[in-house]
Amino acid sequence: MTAQHYDLIIRNATIIDGTRAPRYQGDIGVRDGLIVDVGALKNAGAAREIDANGHIAAPGFIDAHTHDDRLLFSDPAMTPKVSQGVTTVITGNCGISLACSPAKAAQTPPLDLLDNEGGWFRFPSFAAYREALAATPAAINAACLVGHTTLRCATMDRLDRAATPGEMSRMRAMAREALASGAIGISTGTAYAPAAAAPTEELIEVCRPLSEFGGLYVTHMRNEDAQVTDAIDETCAIGRALNVPVVISHHKCAGVANHGQSVVTLAQIEKAMREQRVALDCYPYIASSTVLRSDRLAQSTRVIITWSKPHPEFSGVDLDEVARRLGVTQAEAVEKLKPAGAIYFMLDEQDVQRILAFDETMIGSDGLPHDAVPHPRLWGTFPRVLGHYCRDLKLFSLETAVYKMTGLPAKKFGLTGRGVLQAGAHADITLFDAALVMDAADFKNSTTPAKGIATVIVNGVPVWADGKATGARPGRVLLNQSRT
Numbered sequence: 001m002t003a004q005h006y007d008l009i010i011r012n013a014t015i016i017d018g019t020r021a022p023r024y025q026g027d028i029g030v031r032d033g034l035i036v037d038v039g040a041l042k043n044a045g046a047a048r049e050i051d052a053n054g055h056i057a058a059p060g061f062i063d064a065h066t067h068d069d070r071l072l073f074s075d076p077a078m079t080p081k082v083s084q085g086v087t088t089v090i091t092g093n094c095g096i097s098l099a100c101s102p103a104k105a106a107q108t109p110p111l112d113l114l115d116n117e118g119g120w121f122r123f124p125s126f127a128a129y130r131e132a133l134a135a136t137p138a139a140i141n142a143a144c145l146v147g148h149t150t151l152r153c154a155t156m157d158r159l160d161r162a163a164t165p166g167e168m169s170r171m172r173a174m175a176r177e178a179l180a181s182g183a184i185g186i187s188t189g190t191a192y193a194p195a196a197a198a199p200t201e202e203l204i205e206v207c208r209p210l211s212e213f214g215g216l217y218v219t220h221m222r223n224e225d226a227q228v229t230d231a232i233d234e235t236c237a238i239g240r241a242l243n244v245p246v247v248i249s250h251h252k253c254a255g256v257a258n259h260g261q262s263v264v265t266l267a268q269i270e271k272a273m274r275e276q277r278v279a280l281d282c283y284p285y286i287a288s289s290t291v292l293r294s295d296r297l298a299q300s301t302r303v304i305i306t307w308s309k310p311h312p313e314f315s316g317v318d319l320d321e322v323a324r325r326l327g328v329t330q331a332e333a334v335e336k337l338k339p340a341g342a343i344y345f346m347l348d349e350q351d352v353q354r355i356l357a358f359d360e361t362m363i364g365s366d367g368l369p370h371d372a373v374p375h376p377r378l379w380g381t382f383p384r385v386l387g388h389y390c391r392d393l394k395l396f397s398l399e400t401a402v403y404k405m406t407g408l409p410a411k412k413f414g415l416t417g418r419g420v421l422q423a424g425a426h427a428d429i430t431l432f433d434a435a436l437v438m439d440a441a442d443f444k445n446s447t448t449p450a451k452g453i454a455t456v457i458v459n460g461v462p463v464w465a466d467g468k469a470t471g472a473r474p475g476r477v478l479l480n481q482s483r484t
């Protein structure tokens with residue numbers, strides 16, 4: 001038998017292939033960005049060899065929920081993500097996307113989470129965004145959504161009302177352009193002021209092109225506290241009306257009064273899954289993070305400021321401390337700090353564990369990369385699931401943990417040839433030490449890189465090795481492939 005020659009061989013790996021199958025020992029041969037062979041490749045040669053030394057080799061992680069639309073350009077090394085083993089990000093979540101946003105988005109929370117100055121809102125169409133990203137690739141892959149709130153901001157004079165039929169048809173045309181140009185779906189964020197006035201019918205009418213293109217309806221639901229079950233019903237109804245898959249983003253039961261409700265919501269979601277395509281993601285923390293808003297105060301046991309335009313000096317400081325220093329109430333402090341962002345401790349650990357452990361739950365960071373002092377989920381999500389929840393708390397097996405961040409999201413988002421470590425798949429591979437992997441970012445030091453991620457490979461090219469980014473930029477824009 002003639003010895004194979006590869007661009008890269010990874011030897012002595014413990015392979016967890018992303019399908020939930022039990023781990024096994026093997027070597028991995030990579031050529032032209034693809035995994036060519038997996039098994040015992042003793043006699044094969046390669047331009048480059050990596051000794052995995054018994055570390056786990058898994059498919060590169062897919063961050064199912066991100067706001068990395070701009071980070072792909074402003075930090076193309078994508079250090080917060082590659083340092084965690086992430087090789088693909090889903091962007092454009094919660095109704096907000098850099099693609100199609102007008103300049104005034106910079107003054108429209110939560111669109112200002114992407115850019116509160118305005119200079120980055122320069123992609124009037126999805127095609128313009130995609131072409132710019134393809135021309136200046138990042139280290140990792142991106143599959144992109146277009147945001148409904150963004151489309152509202154681009155087409156409506158005021159956002160505190162339902163769209164007129166004319167506005168809906170303009171938004172629908174923009175959504176159609178996005179999907180025809182490769183967007184994998186549309187996100188909505190009806191929990192936020194600029195989209196809260198949109199009735200269900202508007203969401204259905206704007207999202208109609210999803211049916212034609214096989215796109216996803218991805219939603220930061222209208223409510224995640226007392227009316228969360230109604231919001232799940234609305235989401236499922238939209239999915240049925242359009243006959244498309246839905247994704248419930250960062251599923252949670254917020255506010256002390258709603259703690260424990262995940263027993264009810266997960267049963268509801270499980271039931272819906274028997275009738276239609278439903279997916280969900282979750283981040284492994286009891287604190288959420290978004291723009292600063294006073295209606296979150298009553299639900300939270302602690303609030304930390306992540307950025308403030310008028311008062312940048314309070315980034316990283318607890319709101320009660322800010323109020324004390326300013327000599328005002330917390331509600332008054334909120335008004336003085338806005339526009340701003342915050343972390344809200346308002347979830348229950350048991351709910352977080354129950355949702356994470358639910359069979360169909362994907363892992364999504366929801367990290368906010370432009371916050372001055374961001375929630376630690378930006379740098380810690382994936383190693384925290386692998387180290388804290390899987391290894392230490394034994395919430396699920398390592399094979400299941402990997403599946404939740406690879407094979408499962410690849411299937412739900414239609415990322416063909418990703419999320420599995422098998423011959424023929426794209427060579428997105430993460431090598432990590434199962435005994436050491438752990439998040440290091442916390443609420444005090446929120447941007448510390450995680451431990452235990454050894455090597456990260458994207459499309460056959462190493463982007464992370466020896467604890468630092470390699471500088472390579474092999475990332476691709478993953479287009480909607482199910483369109484006809």
Ligand code: ZN
Pocket residue numbers: 093094220249250
């Ligand atoms: Zn959200």
Ligand code: CU
Pocket residue numbers: 065066067093094220249366
């Ligand atoms: Cu989000």
